[in-house]
Amino acid sequence: RALLAGHPAALSALAAMAASASRGSQPALAALVNASSEPAALEPLLAALPSLLPLAPSSGGICGVLANLSRDPGAAPRVLRALGPGAEPLLRALSGAQPPAELGAFLCNLSQVPEGRQILLDRSGAVVRRMLALVRWPQVEMRRGVVGALRNCCFQHENHEWLLSPDVDALPLLLLPLAGPEDLPEEEMEQLPVDLQYLPLEHCREEEPEIRKMLLETLMLLAATKPGRCHLRSQGSYLVLRELHTWEKDPEVLSTCEKLIQVLIGDEPEEGMENLLEVTIPEEMERCLRDLDREEERRRKEL
Helix, strand or coil, X not given: CHHHHCCHHHHHHHHHHHHCCCCCHHHHHHHHHHHCCCHHHHHHHHHHHHHHHHHCCCCHHHHHHHHHHCCXXXXXXXXXXXXXXXXXXXXXXXXXXXXXXXXHHHHHHHCCCHHHHHHHCCCCCHHHHHHHHHHHCCCHHHHHHHHHHHHHHCCCHHHHHHHHCCCCCHHHHHHHHHCCCCCCCHHHHCCCCHHHCCCCCCCCCCCCHHHHHHHXXXXXXXXXXXXXXXXXXXXXXXXXXXXXXXXXXXXXXXXXXXXXXHHHHCCCCCCCCCCCCCCCCCHHHHHHHHHHHHHHHHHHHHC
């Protein structure tokens, strides 16, 4: 792999073969996916992208190449520029009926840089709504990537009210993978968004602990602002988290769930400190909190 990545001419030849309709196109593309994980392959593969991008809407291999090339946040903007104005090949792949699972990792990588978040959070809402629809996609690779991308996008608190507004209505789609089919009292059920009420018995929570944790982290970010906290409370988020906490077995997910519950049921911060993403924590207190986290993790491991 490293040997191939160090030979630009060989990479160019493989790219030409992958873009053709020949019998060797798929093996060539598979070789490019492997080589693209090597730093030495970045420049020649960026140069070869124009010939490969027409395959993007349906090819998981091309999305795999793009994901590997964009892993480094320093390279991600260059990959995005190579896609052309508006990242049109990316949007074509995302809007397809069966987007490649490898697209998830590419979206997550792009969400690490401002240029990528600008594309994903375009105010038409088309991209972020499509990503939210993929949160329940069958392939775990896609789910992991889109949830990671949504979490990264939520670090920009100025977008929270828009994401929670009827224009996007992100909250029900983020809560649904965390919700179970538990039979709640009618007065509690009516507090939930309509899509979360009376879920069928066959409805299952997200099966991957890592993804459940990222969903909780996304909700935690949305709860960092006062309007976000108020919205989560008004939509019965606590009820979903309460049932999740009873069901959950993974220690890290449990800990994240407990922290989010505390944010929602706790007192509101003092005036001027409502945005938790902008609060500066004194160094001594931050060190104390880290020590408490480590102690809590140690106790959980001993259980």
